[in-house]
Amino acid sequence: MLLGSRSATIRAWLSALVNxxxxxxFGEVVEASVEQLIGQCHQLYEAPPLGALVRAGDGVFGVVxxxxxxxxxxxxRVIARGQDAASEAEVYAAHPQLERLLRTxxxxxxxxxxxxxxxxxxxxxxxxxxxxxxxYQTTPEEVRWFFGGGSTPSLDFVPLLVGWGGAADDVLAxxxxxxxxxxxxxxxxxxxxxxxxxxxxxGDTARINAIVRRLPxxxxxx
Amino acid sequence: xxxxxxxxxxxxxxxxxxxxxxxxxLDVRLTGEGVVEDAKVGTFVxxxxxxxxxxxxxxxxxxxSADGRLASSIPHAAPAMSExxxxxGAFALAKVTPMLMTGIGEDEPQPARSLPAHFAPVHxxxxxxxxxxxxxxxxxHIYIGSPMDMEDTRVCLNxxxxxxxxxxxxxxxxxxxxxxxxxxxxxxxxxxxxxxLIFDMHSEYGWQTTAxxxxxxxxxxxxxxxxxxxxxLDPESARxxxxxxxxxxxxxLDEIEPEDIAILxxxxxxxxxxxxxxxxxxxxYGRRWISDFxxxxxxxxxxxxxxxxxxxxxxxxxxxxxxxxxxxxIQEQAQSGxxxxxxxxxxxxxxxxxxxxxxxxxxxxxxxxxxxxxITRRIHAEYRKRxxxxxxxxxxxxxxxxxxxxxxxxxxxxxIAEQTIFGTIAREMRKYxxxxxxxxxRPSGIxxxxxxxxxxxxxxxxxxxxxxxxxxxxxxxSRELKGVxxxxxxxxxxxxxxxxxxxxxxxxxxxxxxxxAEMSLPGWGKAPTSPADKADLFG
Numbered sequence: 001m002l003l004g005s006r007s008a009t010i011r012a013w014l015s016a017l018v019n020x021x022x023x024x025x026f027g028e029v030v031e032a033s034v035e036q037l038i039g040q041c042h043q044l045y046e047a048p049p050l051g052a053l054v055r056a057g058d059g060v061f062g063v064v065x066x067x068x069x070x071x072x073x074x075x076x077r078v079i080a081r082g083q084d085a086a087s088e089a090e091v092y093a094a095h096p097q098l099e100r101l102l103r104t105x106x107x108x109x110x111x112x113x114x115x116x117x118x119x120x121x122x123x124x125x126x127x128x129x130x131x132x133x134x135x136y137q138t139t140p141e142e143v144r145w146f147f148g149g150g151s152t153p154s155l156d157f158v159p160l161l162v163g164w165g166g167a168a169d170d171v172l173a174x175x176x177x178x179x180x181x182x183x184x185x186x187x188x189x190x191x192x193x194x195x196x197x198x199x200x201x202x203g204d205t206a207r208i209n210a211i212v213r214r215l216p217x218x219x220x221x222x
Numbered sequence: 223x224x225x226x227x228x229x230x231x232x233x234x235x236x237x238x239x240x241x242x243x244x245x246x247x248l249d250v251r252l253t254g255e256g257v258v259e260d261a262k263v264g265t266f267v268x269x270x271x272x273x274x275x276x277x278x279x280x281x282x283x284x285x286x287s288a289d290g291r292l293a294s295s296i297p298h299a300a301p302a303m304s305e306x307x308x309x310x311g312a313f314a315l316a317k318v319t320p321m322l323m324t325g326i327g328e329d330e331p332q333p334a335r336s337l338p339a340h341f342a343p344v345h346x347x348x349x350x351x352x353x354x355x356x357x358x359x360x361x362x363h364i365y366i367g368s369p370m371d372m373e374d375t376r377v378c379l380n381x382x383x384x385x386x387x388x389x390x391x392x393x394x395x396x397x398x399x400x401x402x403x404x405x406x407x408x409x410x411x412x413x414x415x416x417x418x419l420i421f422d423m424h425s426e427y428g429w430q431t432t433a434x435x436x437x438x439x440x441x442x443x444x445x446x447x448x449x450x451x452x453x454x455l456d457p458e459s460a461r462x463x464x465x466x467x468x469x470x471x472x473x474x475l476d477e478i479e480p481e482d483i484a485i486l487x488x489x490x491x492x493x494x495x496x497x498x499x500x501x502x503x504x505x506x507y508g509r510r511w512i513s514d515f516x517x518x519x520x521x522x523x524x525x526x527x528x529x530x531x532x533x534x535x536x537x538x539x540x541x542x543x544x545x546x547x548x549x550x551x552i553q554e555q556a557q558s559g560x561x562x563x564x565x566x567x568x569x570x571x572x573x574x575x576x577x578x579x580x581x582x583x584x585x586x587x588x589x590x591x592x593x594x595x596x597i598t599r600r601i602h603a604e605y606r607k608r609x610x611x612x613x614x615x616x617x618x619x620x621x622x623x624x625x626x627x628x629x630x631x632x633x634x635x636x637x638i639a640e641q642t643i644f645g646t647i648a649r650e651m652r653k654y655x656x657x658x659x660x661x662x663x664r665p666s667g668i669x670x671x672x673x674x675x676x677x678x679x680x681x682x683x684x685x686x687x688x689x690x691x692x693x694x695x696x697x698x699x700s701r702e703l704k705g706v707x708x709x710x711x712x713x714x715x716x717x718x719x720x721x722x723x724x725x726x727x728x729x730x731x732x733x734x735x736x737x738x739a740e741m742s743l744p745g746w747g748k749a750p751t752s753p754a755d756k757a758d759l760f761g
Contacts, residue, residue, distance in 0.1 A: 194306035203288025203311035205295040209303055217302035 024137040027106065029056055032128035035160075037062060037108040039135045044099055045069065047106045048137050051174020053146060054106075055136045056129040059113050061120065061146055063161070065171045066107030078102065108135070109171070111157040112146065120146050122157035143182040153189055155196035162200045169207060172197065173214030180216070190215050234345045236261055237316065239269060239338055247281060247702055248337070250316040250344045258314040264706045264717070264728035266347040266369045267318055271338035274323045277331065277347070277355055277725060281702035282317035318344060319702040321725035322355060331355055331724055349375045355724050364409040366402075367716065367729030377718070377729050379678075381409060384722040385416045385622050387677025388648045388658040390630075392665045392693050397682035398714050400426055401439070401734040403661050406680075407626065408445055408741055411575050416622040416657075418442075418575040419566065419601065421594045423584040423628040428452040428577035429465050440738040442577060451569045453562075455551045455593065456581025467579065469565055473593065474556030475512040475547065477563065480504045482596045483543075485633075485642050489588045490542045495535035502531060512543055513554055549589050563600040570601070570623065591632055598625055599643040606654045622655045630660040631667030639669035648672040666692040677721035683710040699726070 026046060031038035037056060041047050047067045048054055054062055071078045078101075082091040092098055113125035138146070148154030161172045176193045180186035194215065198208050236257055242248035248269070252258055261280060269276040287293075288311045296303070320334040331354065347369065356378045357363045363378035384406075391406070393399035404427060410416050420427050420442075428450070429441040443450045454460045454467035480500035483490075487497050500511075507514040518526070523540075527533035546552060559565065569576050578597070583589040605620055612619040627633060627644060639645035647658050649672065660676060662668065666688040674696045684690050690707050694700035697719055703726055707717050710728070719726035 191302065191305050194302065195310045198306055198310035201311075203292070203307075205287075205289045205292050205299070205303075205307075205311060208306065208311060209295060209299050212300040212303055212306055215300075215302070217300065 025134050027135045029133045034124050034128050039106045041104040047104050051178045053138045057133040060129045061112040062108035062110045063175045064106050065109040069104045072101050072103045140182040143179050158196045158200045169211050173211045236344045239342045247317040247319040250318050252314040263709050264370050268345050268347050268351050269338045269342050271342040276320045277322040278318045278320040280316045281319045282705050284315050286315050287312045319699050367731040370728050380722045381415050387721050389678045390660040390676040391680045393682025394663050394685050399682050416624045417570050418624050420577045420626040422577050422579045425579045445741045450575045452577050454579045455583050459581030471562045472553050472557050476509045477556045477561050485595050495532045496539040499531050602643050605656050609654045624659050626659040628661045630662040631664045634668045634672045636669045639672050648675045665689050679720045681717045683712050
């Protein structure tokens with residue numbers, strides 16, 4: 001009886017541990033540099049949205065700055081299969097192997113890291129995470145923690161994104177849009193973040209304007 | 223605590239130093255919440271650096287942007303851009319002119335000769351800062367007003383230093399210069415620092431007058447009582463106002479000297495030949511030269527012309543002198559006992575302050591210039607004699623005399639200043655213990671050299687740019703102060719700078735009613751000396 005009770009506790013604990021480690025897990029690192037990670041999603045099309053704050057293992061934070069779905073084997077190009085199909089779903093149903101032949105990859109731009117038990121540092125880590133490090137989506141608590149946890153958000157990472165090529169302004173706006181709901185009121189967070197962007201862009205009005213337009217601030221001054 | 227930009231946040235902090243120079247002033251990036259509209263030109267600020275504390279005033283404000291394209295791009299901006307750019311891409315700078323500095327932990331301010339480093343925080347000055355610079359009210363310091371936006375703080379003026387030089391109170395009509403002047407006159411008299419001789423053109427210093435607000439403002443006589451003697455050139459005007467002057471002044475024609483006429487040359491339109499004739503006449507006839515000249519018959523005039531004078535000039539001079547003779551307070555002979563001048567001197571010597579009321583003659587420029595100049599010339603000569611005698615014998619020097627003149631540009635305009643006694647007094651300064659308190663609304667009409675000798679300048683609002691330039695000419699930091707002076711409020715605000723103040727300051731001048739009430743308290747100020755004083759104070 002006693003033994004049964006104990007094993008039940010252990011089972012519950014193990015399951016909690018597994019659930020915990022599975023919670024938010026969406027893929028793993030397949031290519032890593034200090035500034036950028038490529039992660040492969042465990043499920044086709046199951047990538048976090050552009051701009052989402054993600055975590056590689058326990059130590060590195062990044063934001064999703066690109067999502068690519070392509071053939072698993074780069075030498076074999078995907079061909080069109082839906083000529084006779086009535087719907088897109090029918091194509092996948094008729095070719096169940098597709099799920100195995102395609103992959104969804106995410107590009108993650110590193111925006112910070114933390115050492116065990118320490119605070120978040122919004123700058124690049126000394127080492128990139130190892131290949132196969134699991135990738136997790138973050139919870140609102142983690143988002144607040146990343147932004148410093150205080151009443152005024154810490155936005156030291158903004159220059160890391162501003163300096164990044166490609167659609168940097170879109171990514172930055174997406175990051176702020178995703179983070180805002182974790183704060184109350186979100187608008188205040190967005191204005192503070194906008195100011196940090198304005199400083200990082202040294203008053204480049206056109207770029208600041210492009211980013212601010214992408215933020216849900218249309219209601220104007222309260 | 224710091225804000226998102228890492229700048230210090232403290233309610234008294236206005237901003238941080240971001241650049242500038244000692245000659246052009248410091249650039250202060252305004253950082254505090256809502257500070258852009260609160261920081262005003264003329265605000266007294268301190269800069270706390272590592273080893274020194276600097277004192278200065280805001281002399282200019284500007285709106286800047288990090289991006290030159292801001293103006294063109296803002297019409298197409300997102301609605302929240304104004305909030306995002308406020309304090310980041312678009313910000314305000316204040317220009318602070320550093321005036322003084324003290325070592326940290328020291329009290330003695332010196333002129334600012336070094337600069338605070340970048341990022342030193344700029345604070346609004348505290349009560350203690352104001353007291354460090356301007357002192358606290360005591361036997362020689364008088365509370366004159368409060369710095370802008372610091373209603374509970376007192377700026378004090380060092381009266382002892384003030385009376386060592388000639389001083390000026392400037393401001394357009396209705397800006398409050400008369401009340402400021404009264405405060406100065408009363409305070410100097412109360413503290414026994416000098417004796418006053420006031421040429422009261424508009425009869426507003428001696429007795430009660432009605433202020434613009436409709437209340438009755440006490441005059442010097444009411445506050446200082448028997449310590450003040452009112453001399454009236456127009457006793458009827460005084461009596462109509464229900465007052466009894468101490469002395470009815472009559473000026474004898476035999477008291478007028480050719481120099482007195484020379485000053486009036488432009489006012490009375492007397493030619494140079496006419497002025498020269500005055501000297502000749504005085505040589506010829508002595509003290510009674512005017513009476514004798516006016517009494518000449520046609521033959522006498524012909525004779526004079528034959529002696530080399532220009533007959534046209536003589537005729538014109540006679541007409542002008544007849545105009546003078548017709549002035550109400552002019553009589554043929556001086557009053558008994560040495561005339562008006564002697565009486566003024568006697569009152570001054572006994573320690574009484576003399577207010578010379580002009581009544582209706584205040585509007586007669588030639589009467590005012592004649593009397594003021596005539597009396598002052600004699601008094602200056604007497605003080606000069608006494609000072610030299612005191613120096614020679616090592617006895618006590620006469621008590622300093624402050625002569626207050628209104629519409630000073632009439633005595634001190636370029637060209638005339640050379641000739642009038644007021645120009646001499648302004649230049650000689652304290653050597654003979656006589657100084658001027660110049661009250662004027664047109665300082666640009668005053669001779670540049672004389673104005674440069676004015677030690678402390680107290681300036682209310684001035685409309686005319688030339689007047690603003692004239693008041694500031696020669697003052698350190700005049701270019702920066704110009705912005706401050708041209709933005710004074712129309713009443714009860716004044717810019718003070720010069721000898722008696724360690725640094726320029728803009729004050730809201732103290733309420734005259736309150737001042738007069740305080741000064742009228744029995745036992746206030748110096749101890750009464752004469753039995754009459756005692757009777758006045760203690761009944």
